[in-house]
Amino acid sequence: NFVCCLRVEMFVFLSVPLKSISVQLHVRDHVASVHSSLQYVNEEDRPLEAMFVFPLPADAAICHFSAKIGEQEIVAEVQDKESARDQYDDAVSSGQQAFLLEESDESSDVFRLSVGCLSPGQNASITIVYVIELSIQVDHALRFCLPAVLNPRYTPAASAASVPEVSSACVIPYTLSLSVDVRSSDRISRLESSCPLDPLEFLDAQHTHAMVNLSAGHRFDKDVELLLYYENTHRSTAVVEAGAAAAQSGSLMGDPALMISLYPEFPAEVMSSLASQREFVFLVDRSGSMSWKMHHGKGAQKRIESARDTLLLLLKSLPMGCYFNIYGFGSCFECFFPQSVVYSEVTMEEALRRVKSMSADMGGTEILQPLKHIYSQPCYPDHPRQLFVFTDGEVWNTKEVLDLVKSQTFSHRCFSFGIGEGASTALVTGMAREGSGHAQFITGTDRMQPKVMQSLRFALQPAVDDISVDWTVPEGVMVDMLSPPISALFQGQRALIYAQIKGQVKAVNGLIISSLQTKYNMSIILCVSVIKKNCCAAWQPLLTPILCFILNCCNTCFTVFCINADPLSELISDGIPNLAITSLVRNLITVPAPRSADGTASTHLLNRSMITSIYLLPCTLEPEPRMDPLLRLVSLQKAAGCWELNAALADVFGKTEDEVTNHRPAQVDGSVWATVLALIWLRAYKLDQRVEWQFVAMKAASWVRSQKPDGLSQCVCEGNMLLGSQVTEDALGI
Structure with a gap:
């Protein structure tokens, strides 16, 4: 998560200065701290002011950044962005060594690191530490991902003008080492990975402390995904972190911090009394990249095919009496119905018919306008809106999108799905966070359907709201809430509460009793022992003198090559008969072409006089794979x-x-x-x-x-x- 990324296609001829990455992952129950050390070297023969771009999870909190060149080490301090830029510019212009780390204005999951005056052959060591909550999966595993698609590239600072694109690299020029240390109040069941690991080593008899390393020789050509399983997934827990010994008592770092993990289970009579119908809106990415494979393994589906199968499952799973609609978006957008319709046999069959013809044919990724259109539609009384968003990319206006979702917090819930490696964590997690929903990422050989159905289960559950939190603590002790107030609780969906304990705490291993009170006069009493411690689907631009398109004649598919002067032997094998199709070719030939970048259909007209010869080749179409x-x-x-x-x-x-x-x-x-x-x-x-x-x-x-x-x-x-x-x-x- 700490590697650098710049546009691969722009800088393919530049050397990559990153030599090695060392990552230490420390997991404490549901939270992980990640320590990353990156070693760089300037291989140019001139001094270099370079810019590195670090993609970080959008909800990560950076708690340390330092840089070391030779014997000089610089530890970062937080300053106003404009003030920090001015100080950096002054230092560089005067020939001093300086570093500047700042969050991108365009996307909250991208950080830019500017390095000034890196001499020829000089090494730089960068250390970043951040903390993040681990996301929960369908099978209750906690997931951490170190993405390989965010590969390091660099460029002189003057050339980097916008958020870098995420591109997968074929050649990985640096080494990666990864160690994982897990401590928990619960027994650790197992730890799995998409990459080879050394055997898991338990360091205590209770199996609450374990370590594991990434196997030596790992080629960083795919995401490193870790799935951590605890034995008692649904048990409510609390973890206390002692204050820093060197910090003054009563300060932010000096007082103990508390994290409570809740898995609420509500009585059946309460859940039935809250039952209500829903409006479901499915917003599906149909940009060109959705034609890519889900993964590089054998039998991988295209992303759009997996999305179609998922929509089939969703449509069949909806309850009678709900409302629904489906949107497709790219450079433009379209909806199946002018507004959400009542779910019935007729509307379901109409939607399924259109789902079958959905293709990745709508150009780029512009999600703001379809969102505005969805939010402009009136909500149905007693049918809370549930928005499901499927996308494999990132957008240039992430913050504007998230602000829009946040403005509609009280009118809907948003469930988001990042498809494939490279989906923007800022967009996917941000939409779910601002929409009080749930975010999921589908990478590697993951199947989309079980993750989406888990979110549907959350969407169908009624919310318990109007929640108040009361603390029963010893005399002289106070509890300050650090996390935002809980607006709603959902059965079986984890909720975390952060707080700080102030005052005289006589026993660190004491007992804390917390009572959550709802408007349904239910008290959830939590008694816990306190413990220390993210040709192709769209044709390439038509090249002269070769034009390739498909004709359907007599139900037979032919590939047509239109050649000006280049010999056919360069394109096809000898012995192909030249078929006389003059009767099919009039003075003008109309060539169907894919949609242009703005999503509009285009047609190319080719004058017959431009063609030297036309050859038809029988084309064997791959049979449609049999449905699961x-x-x-x-x-x-x-x-x-x-x-x-x-x-x-x-x-x-x-x-x-x-x-x-x-x-x-x-x-x-x-x-x-x-x-x-x-x-x-x-x-x-x-x-x-x-x-x-x-x-x-x-x-x-x-x-x-x-x-x-x-x-x-x-x-x-x-x-x-x-x-x-x-x-x-x-x-x-x-």
Whole structure:
């Protein structure tokens, strides 16, 4: 997270001065401090004033920055931005050594480091320390990511004028070492990574302290992702950090700090009393980069394909009676419906039809205008708006976007998803933070669907609000809240409270009792032991003299090469027949082209006199990959929750329609039989993907109950015989 990044395409011929990165990760329960040391050398034959760009997580808090050149070490101090720039300029102009670290005006997850007067052959050592909360994943793991796509590049300061783009590098010229130290009040279950690690070493008998290192020889060509698992994920905990010994008592650093982690569980009667419908708005990135693969492994989907599958799952999981709409955005935007519509069989099928044709064909990434359009739409009474945002990029006006989301805090919740390596942490985490929602990142071989369905679960849950926090502490002790007031709590969604303890604390290992009071007259009592211690989909610009496009003639696909003077042998193998298609080529040939950068469609006209010869090559189209069986089953479900008994459903089960029909109990309706079979199949063969189909199954079970059918027990028995399973009737929830 501390490597430097500048536009690769602009500076590909410059040497890269970064030689090594050493990262030490210290995890304390849900918070991590990251110590990064970077070693640079000026390999130019002249003095250099260089600029390094450090992408940092948007919600990171930098607590230390220092730089060392030779024997001289400079430790940073916080100053007003303009004052710091003036002092830096004065130092450089007078030939003094100086450093300037500042947050980018354009994006809160980019820091610029200006280095003045780096002599030829001179080494520089940069140290940065920051603290960050670890995000929670679908399986309750805590996630830390050191992204490889933010690779170091540098340029003379005068050439860096804007937020650098995120680009993946093919050649990694520096070394990386990473060590992880974990201490927790809970037992550590395991630590996993997308990269090879040395064996996890436990340093105490209770398994609350462990260490691990990144294996030697790691090639930093993909994100280093760490997933930390604790045994008692949902237990509320509190951690106290003692004040600094050298600091004065009563000062910010001198008094102990407290972090309370809450996983609220509310009574069922409270949750049911708060139940309400929702309006769901899905905003999907359709810029050109969404045609890229999700990862570099075998069988990887394109990002837009994964987004389409996810929308299918979302649309099938929505409850009857809600409102919904889908937006696609790039350089421009479009919406499926003029305004959100009631969820029904008709509107769902119309939306699915349009989802199937969604492509990454809308140019750049401009999210501000579609957001303004969404927020301009009136909200439906008793249907709180839930906004789901899917994007793989970053935008130039991040702060303006976040200000807009923040201005709508009380009218909606925002759930954001960063797709692929390089998605802007400032944009993705910022939108979720300002929209009181949840942010997720889908990288490497992660599947998008389970993470999105976790957020849907959060979006469907009612919020418990009007929360007050009272502290019961010994006499002479006060508690000052450091974090913003909690505006809402959601069942099963972690909330952190930070506070500082002031006054005489006689026992560090004492007992703290905290009471959270809500307007529903519920008290959540927390008693805890206190412990120390982020050709291609869009054609390349048409090149002269070669023009390549596709003709569809007689349902056969041909690739057409239009050649001026270059010999065909440079492009295609010998022996290709020259087909006479004069009748197809009039005086003007219209060439379909992709959308231009501003999102508008364009057409190129080629005069026939420009063409020397035209060759048609039969083109073998790759067959469409067969849809995943789970998605095939989900795609067949009706909006109300049931399935119809037909050949398509039988094929999902690996049966013929006759086989499925002949096993149906006589007294059971065909749709009830089909729906029970679907529920059995999900339980028997897709239990490991339950997060993805949980709402589909809930709708189905609810529909079966509403039919009040006879012979359900026999139906389940026959279904198990047909599908070769042993699922109980109770497990189906029918």
